[in-house]
Amino acid sequence: IVMTQSPVTLSVSPGERATLSCRASQTVNTRVAWYQHKAGQAPRLLIYGASTRATGIPARFSGSGSGTDFTLTISSPQSEDSAVYYCQQYHQWPPGYTFGQGTKLEIK
Amino acid sequence: EEQLLESGGEVVRPGGSLRLSCAASGFTFSNYAMTWVRQAPGKGLEWVSSTTGSGRTTYYADSVKGRFTLSRDNSKNTVYLQMNSLRVADTALYYCAKGVATLAPDFFDMWGQGTRVTVSS
Numbered sequence: 554i555v556m557t558q559s560p561v562t563l564s565v566s567p568g569e570r571a572t573l574s575c576r577a578s579q580t581v582n583t584r585v586a587w588y589q590h591k592a593g594q595a596p597r598l599l600i601y602g603a604s605t606r607a608t609g610i611p612a613r614f615s616g617s618g619s620g621t622d623f624t625l626t627i628s629s630p631q632s633e634d635s636a637v638y639y640c641q642q643y644h645q646w647p648p649g650y651t652f653g654q655g656t657k658l659e660i661k
Numbered sequence: 662e663e664q665l666l667e668s669g670g671e672v673v674r675p676g677g678s679l680r681l682s683c684a685a686s687g688f689t690f691s692n693y694a695m696t697w698v699r700q701a702p703g704k705g706l707e708w709v710s711s712t713t714g715s716g717r718t719t720y721y722a723d724s725v726k727g728r729f730t731l732s733r734d735n736s737k738n739t740v741y742l743q744m745n746s747l748r749v750a751d752t753a754l755y756y757c758a759k760g761v762a763t764l765a766p767d768f769f770d771m772w773g774q775g776t777r778v779t780v781s782s
Contacts, residue, residue, distance in 0.1 A: 586768035588706075595756065595772035596706070607770065639706055643767045647720050650766070652698075652706040 554578050554645050558638075558653035566661050571627040573656045575640035580620045584644035587616055587625045590655075591636045599638075600625065627658075635660045663687035663771050665757045670776030673747055681742040681776055683757030690738040691715065694760035696769060697731065697742050699753035699778075709755070710742065714763035724750075747780045754778075 555578040565571045575585065583603035590596040598607040600616035603623055613628045627634055640653040669681040683695070696711040709729065712719045716733040730743040740757065754775040760766025 584767075588769075590706075595774050596758075596769075597772070598768065598770050601761075601768045601770075637705075641706075641768060643765075646765050646767075649711075649720060649722055650708045652708065655705045 554581060554642050554651055556640055556642055556651050556653035558640060558656045560656060561654075562657045562659065564659040564661055565630055567632060568629045571630050571634075571658055573625040573627075573638050573658070575618075575623040575625070575653050577621045577623075577642055577644075581642040581644035583619045584642060585616075585618070585623050586641045586643065588639045588641065589634075589636045590639060596639070630658070630660050632660050634658060663759070665759060665771060665773035667755065667757045667773045667776035670755060670778045672779045672781060675747060675749055675780055675782055677747050677780070679744045679747065679778060681744065681755055681757075681778070683740045683742075683773060685738045685740070685757075685759070688759070690733075691735040692763055694763060694766040695733060695740045696758045696760060696766045697740075698756045698758055698769070698772075699751075700756070700775075701750075701753040704753075706756075707753075711760070711766050712740065713765075718764075744778070747778075749780050752778060752780045 585603045587600040588596040604616045637655045697709040710731040719731045728746045733740040756775045757773040758769035759771040
């Protein structure tokens with residue numbers, strides 16, 4: 554299953570809603586996770602099950618979608634949200650999981 | 662506190678071998694499938710290999726199948742990635758990640774800081 558993210562880069566102002574998209578090449582139901590990855594740090598789980606926030610994740614992060622189309626929304630981005638965001642499907646197992654190519658989010 | 666600490670990354674010649682380790686703490690290690698994910702320079706995340714909680718079953722990406730071997734020692738709370746016949750394309754930062762279930766990782770709720778592998782002549 555190929556996961557395609559768009560846009561490749563996104564630049565928003567603080568407080569301006571950021572919408573990141575992820576499309577699967579075939580249905581993955583709601584078995585999608587989202588991660589935040591800052592340079593030099595470990596990736597951090599944000600969302601699983603397409604819409605469930607992981608422990609400790611701020612409410613400004615939300616996920617939606619099912620089937621093949623998924624969205625990560627950051628309602629009021631802060632400067633610390635600048636990072637690369639990846640979606641991952643865990644519907645097809647085995648043979649293995651696949652990640653999207655990432656969306657780089659810049660908070661201007 | 663839950664923690665994953667990778668080690669073993671270094672510079673190696675093409676065709677060489679390397680063993681990565683990932684030491685876990687703060688959770689019941691044998692209850693969770695463990696995974697290696699890598700990130701090549703300037704690229705995104707790539708799933709490499711996973712093992713079930715018992716270690717009886719392992720899975721590999723096609724790109725490493727037959728060259729990499731994943732194992733775990735639940736008595737030492739450690740997972741290992743033996744990497745043979747290394748290629749320049751294996752150059753990457755290798756992350757150890759904890760799954761959320763025993764038989765299949767599903768998604769990853771904890772990651773290490775990564776260990777860097779450079780394959781170069």
